[in-house]
Amino acid sequence: TQLLEQSPQFLSIQEGENLTVYCNSSSVFSSLQWYRQEPGEGPVLLVTVVTGGEVKKLKRLTFQFGDARKDSSLHITAAQPGDTGLYLCAGSSGNTGKLIFGQGTTLQVKP
Amino acid sequence: DARVTQTPRDKVTEMGQEVTMRCQPILGHNTVFWYRQTMMQGLELLAYFRNRAPLDDSGMPKDRFSAEMPDATLATLKIQPSEPRDSAVYFCASAMGHPVLDTQYFGPGTRLTVL
Numbered sequence: 001t002q003l004l005e006q007s008p009q010f011l012s013i014q015e016g017e018n019l020t021v022y023c024n025s026s027s028v029f030s031s032l033q034w035y036r037q038e039p040g041e042g043p044v045l046l047v048t049v050v051t052g053g054e055v056k057k058l059k060r061l062t063f064q065f066g067d068a069r070k071d072s073s074l075h076i077t078a079a080q081p082g083d084t085g086l087y088l089c090a091g092s093s094g095n096t097g098k099l100i101f102g103q104g105t106t107l108q109v110k111p
Numbered sequence: 112d113a114r115v116t117q118t119p120r121d122k123v124t125e126m127g128q129e130v131t132m133r134c135q136p137i138l139g140h141n142t143v144f145w146y147r148q149t150m151m152q153g154l155e156l157l158a159y160f161r162n163r164a165p166l167d168d169s170g171m172p173k174d175r176f177s178a179e180m181p182d183a184t185l186a187t188l189k190i191q192p193s194e195p196r197d198s199a200v201y202f203c204a205s206a207m208g209h210p211v212l213d214t215q216y217f218g219p220g221t222r223l224t225v226l
Contacts, residue, residue: 042115042202042217043154088154097142097206097213098167101154 002027004091006102013079014110021074021105023089030093032065032072037086037104079109113137115205115218123224129191132221134203135184142206143186144215145171145178149199157201160186161208193225 004025013019023032031050035043047056049065049072056063060083062075072089086106090099116135124130136143144159158168163180171178175197177189190197200222204215 040219042204042220044217045214048214096166097161097208098156098159099215100156103153 002029002091002093002100004089004100004102006087006089006105008105009103010106010108012108012110015080016078017109019076019079019107021087021089021107022071023073023102024071025091026070027091027093028069029091030069031091032069033090033092033099034063034072034074035088035090037088043086043088076107079107081109081111083107084109113216115203115216117201117203117218117221119221120219121222121224123226124193125226126194127192128225129189130193130197130223130225132188132201132203132223134186134188134205134218136186136203136205137216138184139207140205140216141183141208142213143180144204144206145186145188146202146204146217147199148202148220154202157188190223193223195225198223198225 007022033048034046036046037043047063052067052069054065060077064073086104088104089102092099118133142161145157146154148154157171158178160180180186200220202217202220204217206213206215
């Protein structure tokens with residue numbers, strides 16, 4: 001069974017601080033996605049990474065896919081209260097489009 | 112602004128009652144997913160369809176859950192009979208069907224409480 005473990009589970013920081021969320025697995029994935037979910041809403045895709053070692057930047061967010069395509073990280077620079085939410089990583093293997101989700105990291109950024 | 116819609120948004124019912132949740136995928140999307148989200152288990156895939164045909168329902172308790180797509184604009188998830196442990200938020204998502212680079216668009220969810 002493929003599993004994705006996210007850490008930390010909870011993170012509470014002050015505005016302006018940097019943070020990194022990790023997503024690890026013993027399985028290889030063909031692609032990995034990061035989603036952000038706000039209360040009362042469904043997850044919204046932030047980024048998809050498909051190549052081992054790939055780094056993608058989205059404003060203050062930097063996403064990295066591990067060389068072996070088993071892990072990923074999300075780094076936020078100078079966090080803002082608007083970044084508060086649940087961050088989910090999700091891996092896809094094969095060509096089914098089926099995703100395995102991590103448990104999520106709840107981020108709270110205090111003003 | 113195309114989006115996935117789900118009804119009802121909230122449902123409170125008593126144990127043993129039948130519950131039906133509905134989802135309208137984004138027009139033109141050929142893949143529909145049903146997920147369940149709880150604090151303990153996180154987001155779990157229950158079933159998914161491509162071109163209205165069920166591809167995988169291994170995540171779904173088959174004795175009480177059933178999922179169908181009567182047509183391309185409607186997906187349903189039914190629980191009969193419902194139990195308190197079914198309390199969760201149920202999400203529907205739709206996608207274009209690209210095998211690797213697909214984006215799943217999630218609906219707002221149905222919050223189910225079974226008393």
